[in-house]
């Protein structure tokens with residue numbers, strides 16, 4: 497496919513890897529923010545092409561992984577209510593909550609449907625005017641325009657049976673939280689290319705300056721990622737701190753104006769809890785008061801729940817780049833994709849799932 | 865989750881601000897895509913599509929840049945390899 501295949505060319509990838517090796521003189525830790533990038537890195541073995549001094553640290557950019565347990569619990573509570581049709585992206589169904597997941601709710605008779613787009617959920621609501629249709633709106637900035645448009649459309653049509661269970665998160669506050677942490681080891685960022693497609697990259701300049709980290713807007717194909725690493729390493733080696741955008745085939749400096757306008761109309765910035773990490777101030781999106789009637793937490797009277805998370809899962813450390821998945825004691829033993837302890841083992845973009853799928857379970861050395 | 869796939873616009877149905885849509889081909893697989901966020905995109909353009917919404921028009925000139933750069937590197941490498 498055009499704009500995919502050519503960015504997977506093995507010869508070009510090796511050339512870029514060689515260029516990276518030529519400019520690397522010291523060890524560097526670079527975080528790829530987005531789980532889609534993590535997936536590509538592990539799948540294509542991009543980390544194994546890099547010189548040993550470069551460590552790719554996996555970031556928090558997996559919306560499924562960071563959706564807090566309390567929201568999974570609310571989903572599991574709403575789904576079986578009489579008259580409810582609960583629509584969700586497929587990835588969310590097996591994420592464990594306190595009392596099971598959406599898939600088990602479905603097995604017990606709840607009408608849980610997997611949809612590909614929030615517009616599909618809207619269509620389900622139109623077709624079932626006597627039922628309440630709830631869409632589990634998870635995602636980063638990339639998905640926010642789609643969810644905002646679904647709500648705006650529902651309002652325009654005067655629909656009374658469509659609501660969102662909102663778990664929207666924002667990337668730049670999470671990057672700042674990682675950089676501000678005393679355990680931080682990230683020296684440069686590959687910013688998430690599709691988040692930037694929507695939001696642009698102007699908000700990264702102050703972060704780069706404040707924490708002295710290069711930030712390179714990076715795409716998702718092997719050549720995109722290698723180019724991102726190359727530019728990031730060059731900045732690090734030369735002592736420069738800039739925001740660069742090699743993913744310009746999709747990303748404009750100001751992002752997507754129409755999308756940003758609609759996000760700002762429907763959503764407002766709110767504090768949000770991240771699974772395994774905790775609350776990050778101003779790190780999420782919630783519906784504006786003008787759209788409160790489309791808020792599932794209000795419609796079903798579920799606001800203000802809160803639970804602690806089970807402690808064996810170390811996903812918070814994995815998501816902040818402190819721990820690699822296979823360094824978690826439960827990895828591949830008590831925690832597998834069939835019996836996940838954490839969301840990072842469920843989502844196709846979770847680092848734990850990517851390691852399990854493409855790297856297998858390591859034989860632990862006697863010394864470790 | 866933030867996956868976005870490039871596809872080529874085959875047809876456009878101008879709706880109002882929210883409902884502009886079109887048929888988009890992903891290597892032969894055709895889907896209906898909302899085009900509200902890419903008012904500048906027309907038939908024949910490639911767009912990046914995420915959960916049924918186009919979030920950007922692919923800039924074909926920018927898309928070539930890395931290959932130009934690689935070719936340049938190659939020439940440079942060849943020049944370096946030549947005995948001076």
Ligand code: SF4
Pocket residue numbers: 808809810811812814821824825826827828831832836837838839840841848
């Ligand atoms: S391997 Fe399982 S328990 Fe360990 S961090 Fe990953 S998801 Fe959590």
